[in-house]
Amino acid sequence: MSAGTGIASFRATLDGEECEVEYREGETLLDCMLAEGLDPAFQCMDAHCGTCMVKLVAGEIKMRKNKVLSKRDLEQDYVLLCQSIPLTDDVWVDCDG
Numbered sequence: 001m002s003a004g005t006g007i008a009s010f011r012a013t014l015d016g017e018e019c020e021v022e023y024r025e026g027e028t029l030l031d032c033m034l035a036e037g038l039d040p041a042f043q044c045m046d047a048h049c050g051t052c053m054v055k056l057v058a059g060e061i062k063m064r065k066n067k068v069l070s071k072r073d074l075e076q077d078y079v080l081l082c083q084s085i086p087l088t089d090d091v092w093v094d095c096d097g
């Protein structure tokens with residue numbers, strides 16, 4: 001086991017399907033979903049377009065940076081998939097929300 005977060009996976013709802021996605025240490029949720037062949041919406045991968053905004057249904061994440069979400073978005077648990085690193089092993093994001 002690595003000395004990282006120890007988080008093995010997270011859940012994502014995408015196009016009405018609930019997926020268990022393998023978490024790859026040090027990568028963002030978006031990177032992990034793409035690595036599994038999933039196709040969540042994204043564009044810039046740099047925290048400024050907002051295309052990858054999803055709702056965090058459960059768990060805790062940390063965003064590397066955020067140039068687009070408002071305080072209100074954050075209060076409503078919206079996160080940027082392209083910047084999110086899971087902090088807990090129960091992360092669940094809803095890409096359809």
Ligand code: FES
Binds near residue numbers: 043
């Ligand atoms: S892809 Fe643009 S903010 Fe995430």
